[in-house]
Amino acid sequence: MSRVTEVRYVGYAVPDLEAERAFYRDVWKLKEVQDEDGLVYFATQGHDELYVARLRQADERRIDVVALAADSNEDVDALHEQVVASGCKIISAPHELDQFGGGYGFRFFNPDGIEMEISAGVERGSARELEEREAIPEKISHVVFHSPQHKEITQWFIDTLGFRLSDWIGDFMSLIRCNSAHHRIAFLPGPACLNHVAYDMPNVDEMMRGLKRLRRDGFDTVWGPGRHTAGENTFSYFVTPNGFAVEYTAELEEVDDDNWEPRTFKPAPDIMDQWGTGVGGPQTMPRPEADPGLFKPAGV
Numbered sequence: 001m002s003r004v005t006e007v008r009y010v011g012y013a014v015p016d017l018e019a020e021r022a023f024y025r026d027v028w029k030l031k032e033v034q035d036e037d038g039l040v041y042f043a044t045q046g047h048d049e050l051y052v053a054r055l056r057q058a059d060e061r062r063i064d065v066v067a068l069a070a071d072s073n074e075d076v077d078a079l080h081e082q083v084v085a086s087g088c089k090i091i092s093a094p095h096e097l098d099q100f101g102g103g104y105g106f107r108f109f110n111p112d113g114i115e116m117e118i119s120a121g122v123e124r125g126s127a128r129e130l131e132e133r134e135a136i137p138e139k140i141s142h143v144v145f146h147s148p149q150h151k152e153i154t155q156w157f158i159d160t161l162g163f164r165l166s167d168w169i170g171d172f173m174s175l176i177r178c179n180s181a182h183h184r185i186a187f188l189p190g191p192a193c194l195n196h197v198a199y200d201m202p203n204v205d206e207m208m209r210g211l212k213r214l215r216r217d218g219f220d221t222v223w224g225p226g227r228h229t230a231g232e233n234t235f236s237y238f239v240t241p242n243g244f245a246v247e248y249t250a251e252l253e254e255v256d257d258d259n260w261e262p263r264t265f266k267p268a269p270d271i272m273d274q275w276g277t278g279v280g281g282p283q284t285m286p287r288p289e290a291d292p293g294l295f296k297p298a299g300v
């Protein structure tokens with residue numbers, strides 16, 4: 001079965017583009033790589049994915065697209081067939097993409113109505129070794145959603161896109177993978193929307209130095225710093241000027257993709273955070289509200 005192999009980028013529409021742009025560039029420390037037709041693209045410097053975030057201005061904030069990678073055009077075609085067979089609505093069938101970076105891909109609404117893209121052959125960007133104490137994100141790590149059908153959609157990602165179950169926390173959070181990283185996507189209950197997008201920092205020290213920069217620039221942690229148990233990754237969550245949650249994480253566990261046995265953790269404070277020394281908790285994260293873009297093509 002053809003499967004998705006990576007998370008590529010998240011496209012956002014925001015009312016205050018300039019504030020969001022300045023945040024990602026000057027505070028979060030992504031590199032602005034393109035500004036074209038009202039779309040601003042950002043890359044991480046430690047990985048050659050051409051871009052990991054895309055912004056545009058709109059009256060209402062929404063998720064425009066969450067893009068995933070496949071290894072080949074044949075996999076894109078096969079995944080398209082799998083999505084069609086699952087009954088999901090296709091926005092555009094596989095074709096040569098004319099957006100920044102090109103490639104071959106298709107768009108569809110997942111069962112909750114979030115617009116998704118799967119592509120292959122996208123132009124690669126540049127990457128460099130990050131220096132110690134730069135404290136900037138290396139690459140995109142994972143995307144977490146809320147879903148009114150979080151169990152069913154978890155199974156849909158497994159059956160249709162080839163994700164594999166890594167762990168459950170109780171019956172309220174699923175963590176799924178598409179390669180050897182413990183999780184690339186996770187689901188929580190709630191109205192269909194994004195919970196957060198996480199970026200890998202090179203190590204825990206760099207995450208803490210990044211946290212210092214965020215705090216200095218007026219973006220204090222809404223939850224963290226701490227260390228999760230499922231995935232063993234450290235975390236610190238922040239909120240962008242337009243209200244989207246983002247995370248600096250480090251040391252996400254690598255697993256044996258073919259043989260990992262999923263676990264179910266009993267929900268408890270020290271499962272959510274082994275350290276227990278940070279501020280906040282899930283209750284201090286932005287309140288989930290149904291994304292206004294559900295089942296509405298972003299058009300970009």
Ligand SMILES: [Fe+2]
Nearest residue numbers: 142144198247
């Ligand atoms: Fe996370």
